[in-house]
Amino acid sequence: MSEALVVDGLSAGYGRVEVVREVSLRVAPGEVVALLGSNGAGKSTLLKAICGLVAPWAGTVSIGHEDVTGRPPEHLVRRGVALVPEGRMLFGALTVSDNLALGAYAHRDPTQVRERVLSLFPVLASRLGQRASTLSGGEQQMLAIGRALMSRPQVMLLDEPSLGLAPRVVADIFDVLDELRADGIAVLLVEQDANLALKHADRGYVMRGGRIVMEGSARDLRSNDDVRLAYLGSWHRKERSDADLES
Amino acid sequence: MTSADVLQFVASGLQNGAIYALVALGFTLVFASTGIINFAQGEFYMLGGMLVAAGVAAGVPLGVSVAGAVVITSAVGCLIERAVLRPVRSAGPLALIIITIGCSMLLKSWIRHLFGPDERAVPPFSGSEPVALAGALIQPQVLWVLGITVVAAAGLTVLYRWTRLGLAMRACSISHDAARIVGIDTARVVMLSFGLSGALGALAGAVVAPITQTAYDVGARMGLKGFAAAVLGGLGDPVGAIVGGLVLGLLESGAVAVVSGTYKDAVALVVLLLVLVLRPQGIIGRHLGEKL
Known part of the structure; x- marks a missing residue:
């Protein structure tokens, strides 16, 4: 099967601190892959290194069959990589409509995809003229995902979409993941809530200390004793995000 | 004081204020996209005037000289960003600001070397x-100053509100990382902001030169005034820059009328200190992204 995203031996960090160590993973089109791990395991940094926000130290990142290692994010968007970042990074002072328009900045004709995004998140359609900063947390997360979709990605990197949201809203957002799978998008999902992530994912990787320590199908990981012990049911650890350590 | 006198002071206040507004816009555009203060902004104003004077002296038609001065200064702005600031971008804002002071000195010395120390x-x-006009006598050039300021402000509004580049500039003013992940080449946007602020500064210098004369060393004073106006309106807010410029011009005019012409230049300093101490976000205090 041809892969949408292939990461091979990727290392990255900040200053002299290596946060991601020789990580290899792959995501196929239409596949949702969960990346699990506790705080500071290097998950967010890995996503940033894939999309070019953090320069990788070693290893390669390929999209399709093209080596895009170290390319800046503005270039990678045009290669079909979209990041839904930790903390959402919306343009809070701009309207929902402007945020979506910026999501499609790399393309000339966003009309069609805009309709698709608004049909996935109907609530956004009624908020188009509102500033992004005035939306509720759930709506902001929907806008962040919608903005990423506006670039018509083949690979979508999702960083903690459930963080700080009410369970019902989280369920809505994760339902959209299933639609993205049907659209053939490759989704790499970083999520603290391992239960939730594995419920929606096809496969998963577990990171610890910057390395991938385990990988398998979602079903296998859910029934694996180590994973259950370390990550499932560890709700109380959700509160402290990776941001404390990594940004 | 007769009403004609008042009108005369208001006209002169608006004329100076319009120029401050254009220079303040330059400060604000660069600040919005980079978070740094470009202390070479005053030299863009100087370049505008001096290049027009040099062009006219060389027999180039006035209109062409003005257009040429604006284009060349805009290119100088782009060049400062691309060749001087970008390579050391990681050095942090303070280092970059100090480098712009160096650029300012360089431009000033260079123009003095090329065109001599005399007023032109x-x-x-x-x-x-x-x-x-209602009993007051207004020089036609004052109308040019006001007209060009209005046109420049309208042009900027169109750029910001309705163009792709404007949207990208607003995005950069909010977050460079967020702008990059949607595909905006932030380095290019920053360079264009420098180019645009160069064009605005040069336009101000060119259009006011017939009233004030010009020389190689007029940039520093105008840089201070424009900076005070930008801070007064709230750094990073284009509407604030225009309002701040006009308010500063009128305050100066008022000081000349009520106190004495001696203290005219002190007004900008007093305004700058008061705003920084009492209301650092400026009298309007909005952010670039918010109101367009």
Whole structure:
């Protein structure tokens, strides 16, 4: 099967601190892959290194069959990589409509995809003229995902979409993941809530200390004793995000 | 004081204020996209005037000289960003700001070397016969100053609100990382902001030169005034820059009328200190992204 995203031996960090160590993973089109791990395991940094926000130290990142290692994010968007970042990074002072328009900045004709995004998140359609900063947390997360979709990605990197949201809203957002799978998008999902992530994912990787320590199908990981012990049911650890350590 | 006197002071306040507004816009555009203060902004104003004077002296038609001065200064702005600031971008804002001071000194010395230390005159754009307006006599060049400021402000509004580049500039003013992940080449946007602020500064210098004369060393004073106006309106807010410029011009004019012409230049410093101490976000205090 041809892969949408292939990461091979990727290392990255900040200053002299290596946060991601020789990580290899792959995501196929239409596949949702969960990346699990506790705080500071290097998950967010890995996503940033894939999309070019953090320069990788070693290893390669390929999209399709093209080596895009170290390319800046503005270039990678045009290669079909979209990041839904930790903390959402919306343009809070701009309207929902402007945020979506910026999501499609790399393309000339966003009309069609805009309709698709608004049909996935109907609530956004009624908020188009509102500033992004005035939306509720759930709506902001929907806008962040919608903005990423506006670039018509083949690979979508999702960083903690459930963080700080009410369970019902989280369920809505994760339902959209299933639609993205049907659209053939490759989704790499970083999520603290391992239960939730594995419920929606096809496969998963577990990171610890910057390395991938385990990988398998979602079903296998859910029934694996180590994973259950370390990550499932560890709700109380959700509160402290990776941001404390990594940004 | 008669009403004609008042009108005369208001007209002169608006004329100076319009120039401050254009220079303040330059400060604000660069600040919004980079978070740094470009202390070479005053030299863009100087370049505008001096290049027009040099062009006219060399027999180039006035209109062409003005257009040429704006284009060349805009290119100088782009060049400062691309060749001087970008390579050391990681050095942090303070280092970059100090480098702009160096650029300012370089430009000033260079122009002095090229054109000499003397004051230069530029002919008015459309004659020097004063226009009578409600009892006050207004030089036609003052109308040029006001008109060009209005056109520049309108042009900027269109750029910001309705163009792709404008949207990208607003995005950069909020977050460079967020702008990059949607595909905006932030380095290019920053360079264009420098180019645009160069064009605005040069336009101000060119259009006011027939009234004030010009020389290689007029940039520093105007840089201070423009900076005070930008801070007064709230750094990073284009509407604030225009309002701040006009308010500063009128305050100066008022100081000349009520106190004495001696203290005119002190007004900008007093305003700058008061705003920084009492209301650092400026009298309007909004952010670039918010109101367009």
